Amino acid sequence: MKHMKKWLAALAMLTLFGAAHAADAVLGPGDVLKISVYGSPDLATDTRVSDAGTITFPLLGPVEVNGLTASGAESKISSLLESGGFVRKPQVNILITQIQNQQVSVIGQINRPGRYPIEGKRTVLDMLAVAGGISADGGDTVALIRKRNGTTTREVIDIIGMVRSGELSSNIEVSANDVLYVERAPRFYIYGEVQRPGPFRLERAMTVLQALSAGGGLTPRGTERGLTIKRRDANGKQQVIDAKQDDLVQNDDVVYIKESLF
Template sequence: MLLVTNKSKLYLLMFFLLSWLCGNTVLAAGKKESVLGPGDPIKIFVYGHPDLTTETKVNDAGNITFPLIGEVLVDGLTPAAAERKLAKLLESRDLIRNPQVNILTSSLQSQMVSVLGNVRNQGRYPIEGKRSLTDILTMAGGILPEGEEVVTLIRLDGDKWTKQTVDVLDMVKSNDMAGNILVRSDDLIYVERAPRFYIYGEVQRAGSYRLERNMTVTQGLSVGGGLNPKGTERGLKIQRRDANGNLETLDAKPNDLIQPDDVIYVRESLF
C-alpha cells in the first residue's frame, strides 16, 4: 500500500499549482492586453497585505484612489503596467519592500466602438487588442446591400472632433490596406445609405435604384428593365438639383454619367 506523506502532498500541490500557472501564462501570452480607461472596474491585491485589497473604478480623469498613495493615473495603461506603477510607488515611498501587486479586471467597459447606419447589427463593440476598421465592420455583420462603401469614422482628438472617410471598396479592389485605420476607444463608425437615382416614364420597372460608380444613363435604364414597347431613347431627360438646390431639367445622352438623386425620364415614342 502506497503511503502519501504530508510532504509528498505539498510537493504534488505545488506541482499542480505551477502547471496551472504556466498554462494560464501561455494562454495570456497569446492574447493582447487591453488598456485601462474611465469606467473600468478593477480589484487590486498586494501580496501579504490584505488590508490594501481595493475594489475601485477608474474615474473620468483616468485616476484610481489607492490606500497610502492617493490618486494614481492609470488611463491608457495595461493592467500589467498599472501593477508595476503601483509597486514602484509603494516602494519609492518606503511603504512596502519589494511589493507584489496584482490587478484583476472584468470586462474593460471603456474600450468600446460605436457602429451606426447601414450595417447588419448596429451597436457598441469592444476593442480587444488592436482592431482595424474592417475588423469592427465584420463584427457588426458587414455593410448591408443598400449601404455605401465609403465609411465615415468620427473620433475625438484632444478637444476636437475629427472626421475621416475610408473608401472600403477601393481599398479592397486596389489591395492597398494602408487606409484600414486602427480604431480607438469611443470612435464612431457610420455607414451611410448608398446614393440612389430614379427612373420614371416608359420603362419596364419605374422606381428608385442604387447608383453604382460611374453608371451611365444606358446602364441605369437597363437596371430598370429597359424601355417598354412605348418608350424611346430620343428626348431622354434628367431632372437634377444644382448647387443651390434648384431643380433643373437637362437633355440626357446614353453615355452621360448619372449623379446621386437624378431622375431619368423616358418619353413615349410618337411612332
C-alpha cells in the same frame, strides 16, 4: 458590393476569434475588472475604475491604474502586495469584464450599430467588421470623425476602392471616442415607360443604359430616343437634360423614359 459584404463578414469572424489579449487594453474610468491572486482566494475582487482612475484592492486600498495596460496593473498590484509584506511573489491576474473608456462609435448604415471597445490596435476595417459590416443600404465610403486638441475633423474613406486596389494606407488606426459613420448609398430614380419604375442603388460609373437595365428595360411603348434626366444644380435648381445612353448617372438623378410616338 455583395462580395464586399461577404468579405467584411469573414473579417468579422477573424476579428472576434483573433482579438488581441485583454492585457493590451489601456485601463480608464468606468472599466470593470475581475482581479484574482493565485493561492489567495480571499484577495479576489470585482471592482470598477473610478473617475479618478483608481481601484480599491484588499489590503492595499486605492491603487491608481488609469493609463496602465491590464498587464501593467497586474505588475503594479503584485509589486505592492510583495513590498507591503502581504504576499510572497504574488501572481496577479486581471480580467477586464467591461471596457468603457476605450470605445469607438460605429453608426449609420451598419448591421449592428453601437459603441465597441478597442482591444489592442484596431483599424477602420476592424471596427466595421466587429459591427457586422455595412448594411445592404450602406454606401461605399465611411466617414471617420474624431476630435483632437479641441478640433473636430472628418475624413471620408473609400472602403470599396481601398479593398479593390489592395492599398490599405487609408485603413487608419482608430482611437477612443472616434466615430465611424456610413451614409445611405446614393440612389437614382427612373420612371415613365420602364418595367420597374422607382428608386435604385447608384453603382459606380453607372450609365443611363445601365440605369434603364436596372429598371427592367423598356415597356412595349417605351423608346430609348429622347431620354431625359432631371437633375438639381449646385444651387438646388432643377434642370432637364437631354441624355445619351452612355451618359453617367449622378446621385439623386431622375431618369425619364418617354413613350414612343410610332
